[in-house]
Amino acid sequence: MAKDLREYLKAVRDMGPEFYVETNRPMDPRLEVCVIQHKLQAQNRFPVVFCPEIKGSKIPLVTNLIGDYNRWAVALGIDQATFKKVGEIAIFQEYSKRRSQTRPVQEIPSSEAPVKEVVMRGDDVDLTILPLLHHAELDSGKYVNIGFTVCRDPDTGICNAGVYRHELKSRNELGCFIIPANHGSYIARRYAEMGKPMEIALVCGHHPMVVLGSCASGPLNMNELEVMGSLLGEPLRVTRGETVDLPVPADAEIVIEGTVDTRQWITDGPYAEYQGYYGDVTPCYLMKVSAITMRKDAIFHDLDNAHREHITWSVLSHEYRGFQAVKAVVPTIKAMHIFPHTLGFKIAAVSIRKRVPGEARLAGLAALQDFQVKVSVVVDEEIDVYNEAQVLWAVGTRTLADRGVHIIPDLLAPGLDPTAYDESRQKKGTMVTKVVIDATRPIGLPFAIPITPPKDLWESMELEDYLKVKLTAAV
Ligand SMILES: Cc1cc2nc3c(=O)[nH]c(=O)nc-3n(C[C@H](O)[C@H](O)[C@H](O)COP(=O)(O)O)c2cc1C
Numbered sequence: 122m123a124k125d126l127r128e129y130l131k132a133v134r135d136m137g138p139e140f141y142v143e144t145n146r147p148m149d150p151r152l153e154v155c156v157i158q159h160k161l162q163a164q165n166r167f168p169v170v171f172c173p174e175i176k177g178s179k180i181p182l183v184t185n186l187i188g189d190y191n192r193w194a195v196a197l198g199i200d201q202a203t204f205k206k207v208g209e210i211a212i213f214q215e216y217s218k219r220r221s222q223t224r225p226v227q228e229i230p231s232s233e234a235p236v237k238e239v240v241m242r243g244d245d246v247d248l249t250i251l252p253l254l255h256h257a258e259l260d261s262g263k264y265v266n267i268g269f270t271v272c273r274d275p276d277t278g279i280c281n282a283g284v285y286r287h288e289l290k291s292r293n294e295l296g297c298f299i300i301p302a303n304h305g306s307y308i309a310r311r312y313a314e315m316g317k318p319m320e321i322a323l324v325c326g327h328h329p330m331v332v333l334g335s336c337a338s339g340p341l342n343m344n345e346l347e348v349m350g351s352l353l354g355e356p357l358r359v360t361r362g363e364t365v366d367l368p369v370p371a372d373a374e375i376v377i378e379g380t381v382d383t384r385q386w387i388t389d390g391p392y393a394e395y396q397g398y399y400g401d402v403t404p405c406y407l408m409k410v411s412a413i414t415m416r417k418d419a420i421f422h423d424l425d426n427a428h429r430e431h432i433t434w435s436v437l438s439h440e441y442r443g444f445q446a447v448k449a450v451v452p453t454i455k456a457m458h459i460f461p462h463t464l465g466f467k468i469a470a471v472s473i474r475k476r477v478p479g480e481a482r483l484a485g486l487a488a489l490q491d492f493q494v495k496v497s498v499v500v501d502e503e504i505d506v507y508n509e510a511q512v513l514w515a516v517g518t519r520t521l522a523d524r525g526v527h528i529i530p531d532l533l534a535p536g537l538d539p540t541a542y543d544e545s546r547q548k549k550g551t552m553v554t555k556v557v558i559d560a561t562r563p564i565g566l567p568f569a570i571p572i573t574p575p576k577d578l579w580e581s582m583e584l585e586d587y588l589k590v591k592l593t594a595a596v
Contacts, residue, residue, distance in 0.1 A: 123358050124328045125235075125372040126420060130183065132195050133169050140168050140195070147174040148182075150263065151255040155425040158185050162428065167192075175252035180375075182252045184423040186329055187433045190461045196329040198354065209507040210456055216352070216437050217444070220337065224350030226359045226368060234360040234371035238417045242364060246293045246410050251325075251375070252421050253289050257393030261402070263289045264392070267424035267434070268325040268377070269335035270297070271346070271367050274308050275315060280368065281308055282335035282345040284434075286426070287323060287377075287408060288389055297321070297381055298389040298405040304341050309406065313383040320365035321381055321408060326374025326422040328353060336438050346370075364411035374419045379410040393427035395435070396537050397464035433461045435493075440469075443491045447471055451484040458506040459494065465538075467495040470506040475561050482527055485557030492534055498558045503571075515560040518569075525559035 122128070133140040142161075148154050154172060161167065167188030173181045187193065193212045194204045197219075204211055231237045241247070253263035266286040273280050283305045288296035299305040312319040334349030334357075346368065350357040359368035362378050369376045389405035424430055436459040444457045453474035460468045469488050475481055481499040488497035500506065500515045520526065534541055534553035543550025562568045585591060 123372045124330075124353050124355060126183070126326045126328055126374055126422065129186070129196060129328050130169065130171070130420075133192070136195070138168065139166065140192075141171065142168045143171045143173060147176045148172045150175050150177060150252060152258065154182065154184060154254055154423070155256050155428065158188070158425050158428050158430070161185075162188075167430075172252075175254070178250060178252035178421075180250065180252050180419055180421050182254070182421045182423050183326075184425065185428070185430050186422065186424075188428075188430045190433050190436070192329075192433070193437060196333075208505070209458075213437070213440060213444075213456070213458075217441055219352050219354065220348070220438075220441055222351045223344065223347035224356050226346050226350060227356040228368065229358050229360050229371050231360045231363075234358075235416050236369065236371055236373045236376050237360065237363075237414050239415045239419075240363055241413045242411065246413055248289055248295065248377070248410060248413070249292050252423075254423055256425055257399070257427055259399050260392050261288065261388075261390055264426075265289075265295065265323060265325060265377075266426050267332065267422055268323045268375075269332055270305065271322045271324065271369065272305060272308055272319055273367060274341065275311050275317065277342055279342050279344050280346050281305060281341070282349075284332070284335055286389070286392070288392075288405075290387070290407065293410045295323070295377070295379070295408040295410060296387060296389045296405045297408045298403065307341060309381065309383040312381075316384075318380040319383050320362075320367055321379060322362055322365055322367045322369045323377040323379075323408070324370055324373045324375075325377070326420055327370055327372065330354075331357060331370060332422075333434065333437065336435065338438055338442055362412075363414060369414075375413065375415040375421060377408075377410055378412040378414070379408045381406045381408050394537050395426055395431040395464060395466075396535075396539065397427060398537070398539055400537055427464065429462060429464060432464060432466045436461045436466055439466065439491050439493060443469060443471075443488050443494065446490050447473075447484050447487040450487050451480050453480070453502075454484060455502045456506045457488060459491075460509060462509070466493050468498065469494045469496070470498045470500060470504075470512045472500045472502050472504055472506050473561070474502045475564060478564050481525075481559040481561040482557055485527070485559065486529075489529065489532065489555050489557065492532075495534065495538070495553055495555050496558065497555075498560055500560050501562055504560075512560070516558055519560045519562055520558055527557040527559070528554060529556070530554040 330352040358371040360371040386404045394400040455472040485497040
């Protein structure tokens, strides 16, 4: 059986209520599903939330698929014993191994594709049957926000994919917001130059590794459908679109097909953003929907954009790129982790085996090349970058504030950052001030000896052998 959303849902369901919960009543599409996730977060809980009924729709909804960074271990199929032993770096190692390759897609006939069990075209198209949510109070409307969009580069014929949000505009129209720097925008601009409409297919619901593949950054001619196969560990099964000349994932839950006139602009937002603030009204494209295809018992995949889940979706591909950038200048890099537990993915920790003075600053500068990363903290190799307390301890005890803090103004950044400024510094713009914090010990100078438990006792001691009560697993 091909891997799909259902396989992942079964895996998390089998792991118990810290991994998967279901709601017990019809849920209001306005705000309620998001508040549930924030309530769970307040208790440090991040299970997948399955809502069998959203008022006004017959289609169930699932959200918080990757509420916690550690869910990637489940999605990647890393067994729990290995994960416990190796720790979170196992996620990065497995992702990097798969990400460095691609796998050609496997084409199957429409008649065998689960996503073609129901086909609606023309006047039958009605987006209002979907359980679309209004996520935050000041949002302009209801959104599809973790579907990924497939389009084709008109020059090379190669397919591109990316997660772009789509606001419900009418029963057969959606907004389509693509950040100008993303490849989707480069392709859209080419269609505009050629005076041709751009065909797109919006895919809602698939295995998390497939969705993640659409967020991989690489050259414009990288076929993300082939990256998806590699991340999934098997070829992505595709079939032909009904009304567009595009391959669509055969094992998806729902596919929305249509065209975009790339010379016509409408507006998107305001919209609650991943930085934890509302984003402004901004230009976006209009998608005219020509078909909806789905499984008979389709599940709609949603995400609360302003919940930390957004960040856990984003960090792995940024870590992969950042790691390569640091490695190119400091080959002794051990690990890099972007803290996923806050909104905004702004703070990265990089551990290096420091051999030469100056390496820490260089590593920190290289990590800042990722336009999302605003603060890079460089630590010695024994500091676990996945342990925020350890990283902060290193900052608190190893940073010399007058020599180890390097401030770099005027660097390109997402305009959504509330501190972003323009060249006059009077108005909002696309630049921020970034900082490198060197939290490494000096080379060749004496430094205090860190206290660590004796290695043999640490490794041999099992808590159950020493304690009268059995402790329950930490959440
Ligand atoms: C949950 C989530 C929501 C996102 N929303 C958008 C969006 O609305 N517009 C956008 O351009 N990028 C968005 N992104 C980022 C892009 O999907 C990502 O940068 C992707 O690699 C872009 O692909 P492309 O360069 O091939 O166009 C989102 C990412 C995630 C994980």
